[in-house]
Amino acid sequence: MFDPSPLIVPLRDADGAIAARCVAMPYLRPSDLPAIEEAEDLDPLIEGVRRLYAQAWTGGRARCRPGEALILTGHCYMRGGALSELSERKILGGNLHALPIDIFPEDAAYVALGHLHRAQAVGGRQEVRYSGSPIPLALDEEPYPHQVVLAEFAAGRLVGHETLRVPRHVTIHQIAEATPEAALERLKRLDLDGALPRDAWPFLEVTVTLPEPRPALRDEVEALLAGRPVRLLKLGVRLTGSGQTLADSAPPVDLASLEPEEVFRRLYRRSHEGDPDPDLMAAFHELLTGVQETM
Numbered sequence: 001m002f003d004p005s006p007l008i009v010p011l012r013d014a015d016g017a018i019a020a021r022c023v024a025m026p027y028l029r030p031s032d033l034p035a036i037e038e039a040e041d042l043d044p045l046i047e048g049v050r051r052l053y054a055q056a057w058t059g060g061r062a063r064c065r066p067g068e069a070l071i072l073t074g075h076c077y078m079r080g081g082a083l084s085e086l087s088e089r090k091i092l093g094g095n096l097h098a099l100p101i102d103i104f105p106e107d108a109a110y111v112a113l114g115h116l117h118r119a120q121a122v123g124g125r126q127e128v129r130y131s132g133s134p135i136p137l138a139l140d141e142e143p144y145p146h147q148v149v150l151a152e153f154a155a156g157r158l159v160g161h162e163t164l165r166v167p168r169h170v171t172i173h174q175i176a177e178a179t180p181e182a183a184l185e186r187l188k189r190l191d192l193d194g195a196l197p198r199d200a201w202p203f204l205e206v207t208v209t210l211p212e213p214r215p216a217l218r219d220e221v222e223a224l225l226a227g228r229p230v231r232l233l234k235l236g237v238r239l240t241g242s243g244q245t246l247a248d249s250a251p252p253v254d255l256a257s258l259e260p261e262e263v264f265r266r267l268y269r270r271s272h273e274g275d276p277d278p279d280l281m282a283a284f285h286e287l288l289t290g291v292q293e294t295m
Helices: 044-063 180-188 217-225 260-271 278-294
Strands: 008-012 018-024 069-075 110-114 120-122 125-130 147-154 157-165 172-177 203-210 231-239
Touching: 008 044, 018 044, 044 069, 125 157, 172 180, 180 203, 180 217, 203 217, 217 231, 260 278
Parallel strands: 018 069, 069 110, 110 125, 172 203, 203 231
Antiparallel strands: 008 018, 120 125, 147 157
C-alpha cells in the first residue's frame, strides 16, 4: 500500500511558521504503479499515475491546517507540453502516455513540475507549471529565456507569480548558411571578446548546406577559429541529395548487373546534387582498380 507520509514536507515562512505542505512526488517508473485490471478502457500507465497522485494529494491535504498551501511536485511529461527536441525524451510510455492536466485537482495551490526544459504553464492553469532548466541543456535551447518563477501564497492560495530571468554567463552562437563560403565569411566576422576567461568563452554551432562533398570543411572551420576565444561544439551539414536508397531511386534491378561506376553515381546522388566531378570520379576509378587488382 502506498504511504505518502514520507513525501510530505512542511515549508516555513520568514517567521518560521509552517505556511505550506509540499508533497514531493518523485519520478514514477512503470514498475512503481499499481496494477489496473478492472476496466479495459483505461490506460494502465496513466490510471496508475492518477491513483498514486490522488493518494499523495489526499495525504497532503489531511496534514494541512487552515491557511496552509498545499503544493505538489512531479517529474513527468504532460500532454501538450513544449519539448526541447535535442535534449528531452517522452518518459513513462512515450507520447501516447502523456499525462492529462486533470490528474491534478482544481484546488491545488501550486504544482511544480520537472522534466521539460522550457518554463511553461500547463493546460492553461497558471498554478501548474514546469519550472524549466536554469541553463540551456542543448544548442536548440538558445533562443528562449531561461527563468525561475517567484510564487506568492496567501491564505493557502496562489495570489501572484513573477518571472525572474536567469542570467546566461556563456553565450551560444549559431551560424547556419546555404554555402560553405558564406559560413566561413560569417566566422571571420564573428564578434568575440578576447578578454573573457576560458570557461566563459561562447559555444558555437555551425550548420552548412553542402551541394557537393567538401572533405576539408572541418579543417577550414578550425583554422579560422584557431586562437580565438570560442568553443566549437558542433559542425553540422545539410545534404541536398534525394536521400533515396538504390532500391528507391530505380526500378528493381539485380545489383550485380550494375557497373561499379553506376552504383557510385547513384550513391552520390543520394547525398548531393548532380554527378560527381571529374576529380572525384578519377579517384574512384583509382580505388576501384586497386581493389580489382587484389582480387
